[in-house]
Amino acid sequence: MVRTLPEAAVAPATWDHAVQAHGLQVRAGRHLAVTGLDLRLGVGVHGLLGPNGAGKTTLMRALATVLRPAGGRLELLGRPAHELRADLRPIRRMMGYLPQEFGYYPKFTVREFVAYMAWLKEVPTTDVAVATERAIARVGLTDRADSKLKQLSGGMLRRAGVAQAIVNDPALLLLDEPTVGLDPEQRLTFRELLRDLGADTCVLVSTHLVEDVVASCTDVVIVHAGRVVWQGTPAELADHGGTGDAGDSAAERGYSALVRQARREAGA
Numbered sequence: 607m608v609r610t611l612p613e614a615a616v617a618p619a620t621w622d623h624a625v626q627a628h629g630l631q632v633r634a635g636r637h638l639a640v641t642g643l644d645l646r647l648g649v650g651v652h653g654l655l656g657p658n659g660a661g662k663t664t665l666m667r668a669l670a671t672v673l674r675p676a677g678g679r680l681e682l683l684g685r686p687a688h689e690l691r692a693d694l695r696p697i698r699r700m701m702g703y704l705p706q707e708f709g710y711y712p713k714f715t716v717r718e719f720v721a722y723m724a725w726l727k728e729v730p731t732t733d734v735a736v737a738t739e740r741a742i743a744r745v746g747l748t749d750r751a752d753s754k755l756k757q758l759s760g761g762m763l764r765r766a767g768v769a770q771a772i773v774n775d776p777a778l779l780l781l782d783e784p785t786v787g788l789d790p791e792q793r794l795t796f797r798e799l800l801r802d803l804g805a806d807t808c809v810l811v812s813t814h815l816v817e818d819v820v821a822s823c824t825d826v827v828i829v830h831a832g833r834v835v836w837q838g839t840p841a842e843l844a845d846h847g848g849t850g851d852a853g854d855s856a857a858e859r860g861y862s863a864l865v866r867q868a869r870r871e872a873g874a
């Protein structure tokens with residue numbers, strides 16, 4: 607993919623993969639949670655699956671430049687992560703990140719929150735109002751734009767979190783469990799938004815819901831014990847399951863089979 611970057615400071619202006627990791631290691635506290643991970647992500651929607659404690663959140667935090675890698679190589683939007691550390695603002699301007707738990711000022715309205723995040727990400731002042739309204743509309747919160755964050759349900763708050771993540775039209779979008787708390791109708795709408803975003807953005811979505819991945823992702827990444835143990839399409843995932851594997855769908859059975867295999871290979 608070729609994208610024009612906003613300024614020379616983030617040269618080069620082109621990259622093939624928004625994320626490239628080789629032998630990546632990342633600590634969560636003192637624990638090495640990402641243990642030598644290889645990954646390449648281009649434009650599209652990538653579903654990140656893995657058992658509890660596999661390292662998904664730690665990986666997301668490293669890709670979001672919140673955690674510094676402990677080893678290996680990481681390139682984000684064509685730039686080595688260690689080079690970016692001198693000034694993280696240019697790269698963060700081009701990223702969107704919804705953490706599993708995000709901080710917010712409860713008295714802010716949805717509009718104030720999203721506009722504030724746009725300002726933090728250095729969206730040009732003249733574009734902030736339009737970008738804010740568009741992001742709020744894309745997550746279906748226009749009728750709650752004047753509600754205070756503390757008045758929102760869990761699902762609505764999550765959608766406000768997604769709005770702030772996309773307000774700057776990021777080239778790399780990282781969403782950690784964005785569908786938690788969404789009702790079934792909102793999950794369907796959210797899948798459409800993901801597919802739409804994935805047309806020109808590298809989107810990485812961590813989830814426990816295999817069915818969400820099948821419905822909205824072009825690519826599936828399975829992490830186990832801090833490494834990528836499988837990457838392929840949802841159709842390939844479905845092919846891996848057998849009748850003896852746990853799950854309500856072919857993709858869930860495929861996921862169960864691949865995690866079981868990873869556990870066996872790890873000697874767990």
Ligand SMILES: Nc1ncnc2c1ncn2[C@@H]1O[C@H](COP(=O)(O)OP(=O)(O)OP(=O)(O)O)[C@@H](O)[C@H]1O
Pocket residue numbers: 634635636637638639656657658659660661662663664665
């Ligand atoms: N601050 C910390 N200190 C020590 N260990 C931690 C810390 N944070 C996470 N860990 C450990 O690191 C490993 C990876 O955690 P991480 O939260 O990245 O997993 P995850 O795949 O996101 O899990 P889940 O699906 O439960 O959200 C786990 O074993 C976890 O217990």
